[in-house]
Amino acid sequence: MTPPISPQTLTFWRRGHAVTLDNVPADRTLLEVLREDLHCTGTKEGCGEGDCGACTVVLGEAVGGKLQYKAINSCIRLAHSVQGLAVWTTEDLVSAKGELHPAQEAMVHCHGSQCGFCTPGFVMSLFGMYQNTGGGQGIDRAQAQVELSGNLCRCTGYRPIFDAAQQMGSLPLPAGCGVNEPVVVAALEALGERPAPPADGAYLRPPTLTALLQARASHPKAQVVAGCTDVGLWVTKMHKRFAQVLDVTAAEELRRVETYPYHIAIGAAVSLHEAYAALVSERPPLKTFAQRFAGLPVRNSGTLGGNVANGSPIGDSMPLLIALGASVVLMRWDKKRQAVAHRELKLEDLYTGYRTNVMKADELLCWIKVPRPVDTEFLRVYKISKRFDDDISAVCLAIRMTLDGGRVSTISIGAGGVAATPVRARQTEAALLGQAWNADTVMAAMATLRAEFQPISDMRASAAYRQTVLGNLLQRFWLESQGLQAINLESVSMEALA
Template structure:
């Protein structure tokens, strides 16, 4: 039950009009507000974990005068994080006279719905895709499959839904269904900034760090794709929340001669786009990091600061030689203080780290690729899409004249923290890049860690897979590619079905 001391006002746009809700507690989810306060029951609660996509809605934000659309999971998104944004639910797509939006009509024509429970979430993901592709133009099967990977269907099957994704661009858009983007951007500018001390969302870095210093016990969120589960599954309550995602300095990706710097508020979607731009071989791995709605909400900074041993970003970043910049407000100097350390040195144990109570992770610095480097990252999970890793292994090697000149290996799912395989790196460094060297390194890698057995995999399985992945890396370096699932396309898989 919200009280005046634990809640504040929330304002966002729906159908171009501001919606203001009073006394919204800082730890209420967007899904709760939509269903309970606004009675938007078309948005469904399925898993409460951001896995099934039944709760998908679309957010719109004005960026450089243009409206940007993102499909997100409302079940694990805190309601106050959409303050000052535009919001669409499945109830908002049809015209006032009942004409269907192409995202809806395509689902009807392609017979993409059966029981209907998951349909609103699929429709909203299709709507986000439609808005981001100039009216659904040019969507191929691969993009449809990638963009819908965060939506699960349990009865109809995906083929007609993928058909709908490709067909909606050919359907007419009724006048009453079109988004007036100019008017929406103008209306967003008229929304006054939120006021209150229970949900803090500072707009600049100095204000963010000052708020952290003043409220060291506030729960920090940076997308909330993990903290949201603490609310929905562990029933945790937070009297005060500090949200970093509105801090403009931390929403940037900056490029320098020797590294790129990814701000802690950059979404996983945009962060991985920056990594893929420099290393195209990461594209499939980036798409396998959860589903698109999770990547649109979550941030790389949040993933790293959270420090989950099964977080997929950290093994990759460790292998790339990434470092993190921690910042705090130095009240004595009246200025920002910072320090930098290697990413693997951030963690001290299971979800524990070296950050001070008044510090925040502000930047992730990733070295730019250099000539001669070979990079592979492997994610092993029970499902190919939208699943948590049992084992994640990232390997970056530089081989010159048949000798390993540099080796960097990051691993996830095999220890209490994301880790660097230092002994295996040492076993490779300076050795000839041969089958014998690899077999010796496989034994070292399997002995490097003592993983646990849990619901995802046994300890023996994880140790075995670690070695197998290093062998796979060797085989691929020798030109064997058909063992890689990346060689299978959606059309290939359909032909095999």
């Protein structure tokens, strides 16, 4: 039986004033609100799963007195998650006189639109880039390719769209097309001073960790969400309905990355984009892998905590975090003690089966603790997918190793896409630990790794392919540890091949 859906008032900032909508169900998407309630049909629905980018809009949030911009997929973003934020759609960029914003004008000049269906989404991603670079300054081809990887086009071949990204900064900004940031920040701060939704409302978004844990204890059956990049799919593809939603992203304590002498702690409300930036700052070789985790709009919405808690066997974060020795902190509100209680466990011990875990009904995953690097570690993470950008892995393998006197002194291996959960390759680690790091050791370990898991065949790869690739990736790790570099696509320059 479908549970009754209780509506709730939603307020956000758009076009210079607060937009208030009554009776918005907790599980209604932002795209539905924009297209059906506000008739903003410039924002398109393409895939309905955050892959194509046709639905891209830009959100603005006041942080420390400044405006932060994020391009996100509105098709899988729950509408109430933008409570108190600013929202821009493609209709909002044109001046009152009909003059185009540089992001739009550049697409015209560079012939970046053909059938036009994807164009609004590209324009909004360009607008996000424009605002985040101080007027589109200094955008090169590489940055354009990375930040537009979440927008797909079947017509133009992308070259003119990349041209537009590079050229929009040189175009004049017509009067009325710019963002008056002080005015918007003041408006958003005023919205934040309005009375909070009721504690037993349909969409709960508590502003503190204590309030969040108390809400979880009071509403253990509420659907927990962070960036909605998976739960949104349950709404659009599986047609699930949620009578009550608990959003973790407003809890101020969980919106931070904290640095300690031996680890960093990533809050459950930290976006994937910001979380990976923190990981890359500690370990620069992770940069390419971080950019291949979906497209930027997904990374802007989704959180590392949500990715880990969801526990998909093909999620890319978990193999890496397992290899890094990460742990998770689970927290709950102890009603008897009237205090916060917590426990910590290794990330690989969180999962009990396919998308199941050890968390109790009143617990939330609140922190991910990642050990800081040591000078002697050698780390690689490999993502194998059909597309280089914006695709789900068939196999993901992460390996972290240190050597002492030519022998393996520490080794940790995380794997995804080969079992019902993200897993640690314990048998292969045991085969390598203490052994001389040479070709014979690696060959024996390759056989162990291929035999350690029994993957399934599905639309992304066959079981035999996955097992073969696992061993091949360990051999690739060996070759890279010996200094060989030109053995993967990441090191190939298309310009050099031209």
